[in-house]
Amino acid sequence: MSNEFSQSTLSRRQFLLWSAFGGSTLALAACAVPVAAPASAPAEAPLEEPAEEAHAEATEEPHAEEGEVKVMVRDVLEYSLDPQGWEGPYGSVTFRLHQAWHNGEAVYYIRTDASDPTFAEEVGLVYVPLLNAANGIEQVNKLYELSGDRMPVIAMIPGHEDYSSLFRMYTVTVQDDSLELTSEEAIEQAVADGAAMLEERPLFVNYPLIQWTGGGMTVDPDLKEVLPGGQLFAEPDLENMSVTMKLHQCYPGSRYILTDTSSAPMAPMMNVPASVPMQELKERGGTDEIWVFGNGIPGPGVMGFQPAIFDNKAGELAWSPFWDHFTVLWADESQARVLTSSAEIRALIESGELELFNGVPDSHPEGFVVNCPAPILAPNTFTA
Incomplete structure (x- = not known):
């Protein structure tokens, strides 16, 4: 037909x-x-496999x-x-939609893919081992997950020359609950002052921004x-x-x-x-x-x-x-x-x-x- x-x-x-x-x-x-x-x-989520091996071999179709x-x-x-x-x-x-902070302003994004099989299964994303190839790319965007009920913080939004929808994930453990951490600069200052601890995670996610300060799709x-x-x-x-x-x-x-x-x-x-x-x-x-x-x-x-x-x-x-x-x-x-x-x-x-x-x-x-x-x-x- x-x-x-x-x-x-x-x-x-x-x-x-x-x-x-x-x-x-x-x-x-x-x-x-x-x-x-x-x-x-x-x-x-399929079983974990190194990005270079996944890219080199064909896989059977385990889906629909x-x-x-x-x-x-x-x-x-x-x-x-x-x-x-x-x-x-x-x-x-x-x-x-999900909300995050960027320089004190609310931005909104969707979630689709992750490089880690456990995280992908927990959150309900597509597991993509090839995203691990981003390890070593200096300009990869950053997403900070903060402890407690705080919204995450992202480093760059569209319009910045180094923006990407691929983020490396960081965990921020906040020691001082009185702090307002709504920007990357504020997080860096809190870490420098000993008021927060920062951990880089071996995890990349594809979280495209939908609406941001001064613009949107x-x-x-x-x-x-x-x-x-x-x-x-x-x-x-x-x-x-x-x-x-x-x-x-x-x-x-x-x-x-x-x-x-x-x-x-x-x-x-x-x-x-x-x-x-x-x-x-x-x-x-x-x-x-x-x-x-x-x-x-x-x-x-x-x-x-x-x-x-x-x-x-x-x-x-x-x-x-x-x-x-x-x-x-x-x-x-x-x-x-x-x-x-x-x-x-x-x-x-x-x-x-x-x-x-x-x-x-x-x-x-x-x-x-x-x-x-x-x-x-x-x-x-x-x-x-």
Whole structure:
């Protein structure tokens, strides 16, 4: 059964021209399809494995059986895999929001992934051993968990040149309950004065910021396309501590959100924050790969073609929410067909049937990273 979509396809010439001005939009060649299922399942954490070993080997798929939908993140409150009255080719997902402090001001974030299997299982996040590759990246953001009932504190927010949604976790034990610790500077001073103890934890988490001092992820009032407007359906509900985002589809069997990119020039065109330090995560082997189609079979992707493909599913040891972005073009578009796996992609690149671009054609050979957590696994139903 074929699906109908409102997005128009682009010619090869239009694609190459568009990529020269705003090729970052290719990071979201995805769709949402009609599937109905309940949203009530916690994530399961695989056994621990070193990041370098996880990245090198293929893993079997321990998740949803064929036709089954699995919620991977416990903070997912509700979701729809298909459009519910809007034109855009995507579903929706509502997350529980969490509050933190930054320089004395409240900021709000969602939680999706963690590098430690025990922590991931306790909190209900996707276990991603590849995030341990961030160890040694000097500019990784910091999140301080304070003892007692105090809100956590984060070091950097979007707009800072070293902001990233990947945080190293720290534990702060406060000795003086009278202290107001709502900034990194205040914590550092308390530690220096002996009023608090600081412990660095061997733990990295993917906690994308949704709203921060002077800004936030933007709302798409039209809900017709993937990127224009932004990734939110509405302003965050701070009374009920929730936020609803666009939910996109990729092969194999996954639904994802978009939160930030390592490319500062492309971030405004994608309507997401820049997270420049995540480019180094790619260099250290902490990313997975995604291939986006710039021509071929018409479909629900942002460029008007079939859904994108990435190497692994959320929950598999070689998976990462931080995607190393590639674009592929059919050398002979008349030979185009629907592809669904990275094995097919690699074989056709080797044979010359697909042309490969690191990032997008205009950025090649330089690439970039997009942060696209996958809170839900669900069957792909797209057909040509």
